[in-house]
Amino acid sequence: MAPTASPERPSSTTHSPGDAADRLLHVIEHAAHLLPSQGPITVFVHHNTLHAFEELRFDEALRESQRVYGCQPFLSEERYRRELASGRIKEADLAVELEEDLGEQSDELIGLLGTRFHLRLAMLKHSLRTAPSPELRWVVAETDALRTYRSDVSPDIRKRLTEGTRHWIMRDFRDGKSASQAQGSSLSAMVEQVLDRFDCANIESWDNSAWEAVCLQLLWRLSFDGVQRADRKSPAPPAPIRQRDALLAATGIDADELANDLLIRYSSAFLDQGYAHWPLPNRDGGFYQSFLNVYGQPGGVVPHWLFGVKREIARLQSEQVTPLASIEESLRLLGVAPEQQEAFITASLLALRGWAGMIWQMETNAEWAVRPAPRGTLVEFLAVRLLLDRFAAAYVGKEHLDDDGPLATLRERAAAKHAERTPTGKTQLAFLFFQLAQTLGVPPEDLFRLPAKTWGKLADEIDAYNEFERRRTFHLAYERRYRNQTLDAFAIHTRGQQPNAAVETKLPSFQMICCIDDREESFRRHLEEIDPTCETLGYAGFFGVAMYYRGAADAHSRPLCPVVIKPKHYVEELPTYTLEEVHRRRARNRRLVGAASHQFHRGSRSMLGGAVTALFGPLASVPLVARILFPRTAAQIRKMFGQIVRPPEATQLLLERSQPTPGPEEGHIGYSVDEMTDIVEKTLRDTGLTSRHARLIIFCGHGSSSLNNPHESAYNCGACSGGRGGPNARAFAQMANDPRVRARLAGRGLDLPPDAYFIGGYHNTCNDEVNYYDLDRLPVTHKEVFATTRRTIDEARRRNAHERCRRFESAELSISPAAALAHVERRSEDLSQARPEYNHATNAAVFVGRRSRNRSLFMDRRTFMSSYDPTQDNEAGAILARILAAVIPVCAGISLEYYFSCVDVQGYGCGSKLPHNIVSLLGVMEGATSDLRTGLSAQMTEIHEPMRALFVIETTPTVMEGIINGNPVIAQLCRNEWVQLATLSPEDSTIHLFRNGKFERYDAESDQLPEAASSVDWYRGWRDHLGYAAIKTPVSVSAIAQSNGKAPR
C-alpha cells in the first residue's frame, strides 16, 4: 500500500474546531460560485458563463478567468488576422483602438523600433512566429528563415536592410575583420564569425541574395546575443497548486485520470434521475456515506492505486469522521497551508467542474427535480475527491518518481524536479526580435550598437504587449467594425424620419406581437414586406403571463416565464366538455402505449426481455430506414398514427380561479380578473400598443422542435425558461378578449375597441410552422380578416424559411421558398441532423424602441427587438426601466454565453455534439466517461461572431443614466462593459454611445446605406454575414413611418 496516503493518528487541532469548519465551509461555498451554473439540460437557460466575475470590468474578468479556468478569452490571433485579411476588421479600426488604449503613451519612442504605437501595430499586423525551443532551433537550422526575408517585408524595407548591411560591413568589416577596434570585442568577434561563413575574399562581388543572407544571419545572432545580454529575470512560473499539477509537469502522468474515472462514474450514479435500473445503494445516506459504504465493503478487487483505501474507509467509519473533518484532514495530509486553502479547494473542485457544478445546482437550485441532491453534497463530494486525490498522488509519486516520502511535501519535491528543466523563454524572445527587426526594417548595425540596458527595455516592451493584449486589441477592433456599421445604419435609416408627427388614422391591417428573439426579426420583416399595412411588435415571449403550465397531455407543470421570476399562478389545459370522453379514452390509450413502450425500452436492455425484443428486431429496421432516409414522410406517417393517442384538438385553458389565493390545488388554479387586467395593461403599455388597435391582434409565442438533440430546450424561448411560449400567447389572448378585463381596462384609461380581437399563436422557429389557438371562438365577423392574415403569415413562413436556408450549407442557394419550407421541416424531423437550426447564433445587437424607427431595415436576424414607445413614457422612463430590467440581463446572458462558448468551445462550450452521450438524464458527456459538458456546442456556435451585445435604446442619455443609476444589475453590466450601450434620440437621428462610464455623441462614419427592393434581393446567393440595407418596398418608407406614429383614435 502507499503508506503516505493514510494518516497516522489525526492529531487534535489546537484552535477551536468550530471556527475552522465555518471558514472552510465559507471557502467551499465561495469556490462553488466559480463552477458552471448550468442546471439539468432539460431546462436550459442561457446565462453569462462568467457570471461570477461580473463585478469586474470585462477585460479584467477575462484575464482573471483565464487564470482560474485556463480557457481562451478571445478568438485566436490567427483567426483575427484572417478577419483582418478579409476586411472584417479594418486596419483603421486597429489604429483607433490602439490609440485610444494607449492614450498619451502612444508616441513614446521605444529604442530603435519607432513609437510604441507603431511597434504595437506592427506586432498586430504581422504574424510573429513563436514555438518551443526545439522547433525554433529547427526553423533556424533547416528553413529559409536565415536566407530570405519574411514574405510580408515590404520591398522598401528589404532594400533598406540589404543596403544598410552592405554599407556597414563594407565600412567596418571588409575582409571579414573589424576595422575599428573601439567596439566591444566579443560582439565584433561574433560578426566576424558570421562573415567567416561567407566567401570574404570576393566580398565586392556579392549579389543581393548573399547580402540578404548576411543581414539575416547577423540579425539573428545579434538578437540572440542581445537577449542574453539584457539580463532580465523572467518571472518564475506560478507554483503548482495541486499535487497533480506538479506531478503532471514532472512526469507527464495525470493523477486526475485515476481519480476522475471513479469519481465521474460515482457522481453520475449519485445524481442519476432514474435512468439506471439499480439505484445507488444507500443514496439517502448522502454522497460521502454512500461512498464509504460501497467502497468500504469487503471483497472485490482493488486497483493498485487504491491500495489501503478500505482500511482508511474503515477508520473514517469507526471514528465517525464527518465530511468536513475529512476535508481538513486531507488538506493537512496534502500539506496545504491555510493561506493556500482557497486556491487549492477551488482548483480541486474545478478539476471536474461540470460534475461539481451539477452537484451544486442539484443541491441549491433544483428542488423540482426527481432526485435533487441534499444540502451539503458538494462538501461531501470534495471530501471524497480529496481522499481519492491523496491516493492518486501518492501512487503516481511512487510509481513514476520513485518517491516514497511524505505526501505533504510531495508537491514541492515534484516541482523542484520539474524546475530544473523549465526553459527560460529567451530563445522565443530572440526570435521575436529577429522577426520584428525584419518587418520594421531595423538593420543589423543598429542592433549592434544597442546598449545592454536598451535591450532590457525592449524586451519589457515586447513582453508587455503579450498575446492577451494583442488579441484584446484585435477584439476591440472587431467589435468596433460591427458597432460602427450598426450605428451608421441606424443613423442613416432614421434620418429624415419625423417620429413624433401626428398623422393619418388609417388602422393597420393586423398587429403581430412576437418575442424579442433575434430569430423573429426576419419573420417580422417579411410580414411587413408582404403586407406593408400591418404592424409588428416585440415583447418578451412570455407576454407578462408568468405561470406554471400543464398541457392536456403533459405529466407535470412547468414554469413558463423568465428564470428570475418565480410564478405564483398555475394554468391547466383541459379538453372541452364535449370531448372529455374522447380525451379520457385517448389518455387511457396513451397510458397503455406509454407503459408498453417504457417496458420495451427497459426490457430491451435486460437479458430475457432483450432476447424477446431482438426477435422483433428486423421490424425495427423499417422505422430505422424510413426515419433516416425520408425523415419528413416518416414524421407525417407517425403523426397520422399518433392521432389515436393525441389529446383532442379542441381544448380550453383553465385560466380563472374561483378561490381567492392562487395555487396548484383545485379551485386555486388560474388568475383573478383583476390580475388578468394587470397583466394585459402592463403588456400593452410596455409595448406602446395603447391606441390604433387593429381588428386582429396576434400574440405569437415561440419554441423549437428537433430530434436527437439533447440541447433541445436551449433552442426554445429564453423568456419562458427554455419552454415553449405558445400557451403564454394563448392565455394572454384569452385574457385580453375577456369583456370584464376590457371593462376594467377602460376604467384605467386604456380603451380597447370592441372589434379588436386577440388570437394566440405559436411559431416553431425550427420548421417555421405557425399554429393558432382557440380559432373555434373566433367571431364570424373576423373570419375574413383572419383568412387574409393567415395567407400573409403563410407567405412569411416560406420567405423566412428561405432566408434561413441561406445559412445551411446543405440547402442549395438556388432553393425556392416552398422548397425551403420543406427543407426546414425535414431538418426538424431528421434524426441525423446535428444543426436543426442555428438558434441565437450570430446575435449581436438589441434594439429597444419603436419599430417605426428601424422598420424595413435589413438586420440579418442578428438583432433582438423589444417594442417601446418613449412618447408614452414618463420623464424618468419608468416603463423603460421596467423593460430594461429584464431585457438587458437576458439578452446580455444570451450574447455572453454565445461569446464564451464560441471563443473556447472546448473550455467554456461543450465541444462537438457528435460524441455526446446523455448521462443521468441531466447532461451530456463526451464519449464513455468525461466531465459533464456545459455551455453550447461547436455546431451551435460555428457561424457566430463573438461580440458583446450592442444595445441601441430609443431614449435620451439622461433617462438612460437615471435607469443605470437606479438598477444595480444594469449598472454593473453597462459600467463594467459586459455589454455595449447606445441611445437613439426619440426626436431625431442623434446617437450617443456609452463609453468609459459616460455618454458621448457618436458621429457617423459613413452616410451610405445600400438599398434593395426586397430582403431576398439583398441576401440572395450569399451564405456569410450580411451588412445592413434599407428595403425599399413599393410603399414609401415615410408613409409607414407616419402611419406608425402616435395618433388619437
Added chain:
Amino acid sequence: MNYDQLFHILGIIVVACPTLLLAVLGVSSLVGRPLTERLMSQLTQSAVVTGLLASIGILAMMLMTDRRLIEVGMGNWLVLKEQHFHFTFKFVFDRLSVPFVILSFTLCGVTGAFASKYLHRETGYGRFFVLYAMFLLGMVVTSLAGTIETLFAGWELVGLSSALLVGFFHERAAPVRNGLRVWTVYRVADAAFLVATLALHHLTGGGDFVGLMGHGAWPEGQAALTSNQALFVGLLLLVAAAGKSALVPFSGWLPRAMEGPTPSSAIFYGALSVHLGAFLLLRVSPLLEASTLLCVAVVALGLVSALFAAMAARVQTDVKSALAFASLTQVSIIFVEIGCGLRYIALIHIIGHACLRTLQLLRAPTLLHDYHDLENAIGGRLPQNATMWQRLVSEPLRRRAFRLAFERGFFDTLLADYLVRPFVKTFQWCDGMERRWTNLLAGRSARDADPLQAAGGVVDDLQ
C-alpha cells in the same frame, strides 16, 4: 449466360463494391485531393446500394435454383509446393454468409446515410468515410470468407477500422487512449486467431473451410478433425471470438469504444462488429459438433458473460454504456445458443438484435425527448420498479452486486493491475539488468537508445 457465370459476376460485384469504394476514398485523400462531402456520400451510397442489390440478387437466385452453396474463387495468391502451403482467396455464398452480408450492407448503408448528414462540416468527414469503407470491406470479406486466411484478412480490416474510429476525435486524450485499449484487446484475440489458423493448416493441410468441414453446405458440415484437435483449435478461436465480441474477461473495452461519433458506435459496437465473434463460431460450427467439451466451454462463457453484462447494464447511468452492456448481454446469449447447437436461432437473433440496437444507438441522443414523451403518456414520473430484486435480495448482497456491476466486474482492474502490470514489471526488471550489464561491459553509462524527453529538458543552447 448460365447461372454459374451470373453467380460469379454477382459475387464479384458484392466484393468489388466496397473494395472500389475504399480505393477511391483512400487514394483520393492519399494523393492530397480530398473529395467533397457530397461526392463522398454519393459514392458511398451507390457502392452500398449496388453491393446490396447484388447480394439480394444472389439470394433470389439461390432460392430459385435451390442451390445452397456457391463458391467464388479468386485463385491462389501464394503457393509453396514444398511446404504444402497455398494462400487462397475464396468467397462462399451460403445460408450463413448471404444473410450476414445483406445485414452488413443494410446497416452500413443506413448508418452511412445517417453519418453523411450527422458529420456535415466536421473536419474528419473524409477520414470517417475512409474508415467506414474499410469497415464495410472488412465485414463483407469476413462474412463471405471461404478460407480461414480470407476471414482473417477481413477480421483485421474490421479491427483496424474499429480502433481508429474509437480514436476518431484524436485531439482529445481519452478517445486515443481508449482506441489503443480496444486495439490491444484485438491484438490478443488476433494472436489466438493466428495460432488457430496455423494449427488448422497443420492439421488439415490448408485453410479452406471445405477441407475443415467437408462439402456439406452450412450448417451441415462434418469436421475433419478429431475431438481433441477440434477442442484445441476451437478454444483458440473461442478466445478470438471472445475478444472481438467483448465477452468476459475482455468486456472492458466495449463501453470504452463509445468515444467515436454516434453513428460509428452504433454500427460497430452495437450492431455488426460485436457480432463477429458469434459469426466466427457459426462459421466453424462443425468444430463445435466434434467436441462436446468445446460446446460446454462456449455455453459457460456465454452464460457468465450474459449474467455479468445484464448486471452491468443495470447500473449504467449513461445511454451509450447502458446500450453497450445491453448489446453484450444479447451477444452472450447468442453464444449460448450457438453452444447449444441452435444455429438458425442464433442467426435470427443476430439479425434482429443488430437492427434493433442500431436504431437504439442512433437515436440515443434523443433520450431526454423520449423520456419526456413517455412521462407525458403515462401521466407522471416513470415508475421506478421496486422489483423482485429489491424485495427478494438482502441489502448487503445488493450492495455487493452493485459494486460488482459498477466496477464492471473488476475485469479492467484484473487485467491491467494483475496481468499486464506484473508482465511489464518483469520486463522492466530485465531491462534494468541489461543496462547494468551493458554499463559494466562498456565501462560507462551508455544511454544512447533512451527515448528523448517529450517535455522540458531542452535548454536554450541555440547558437
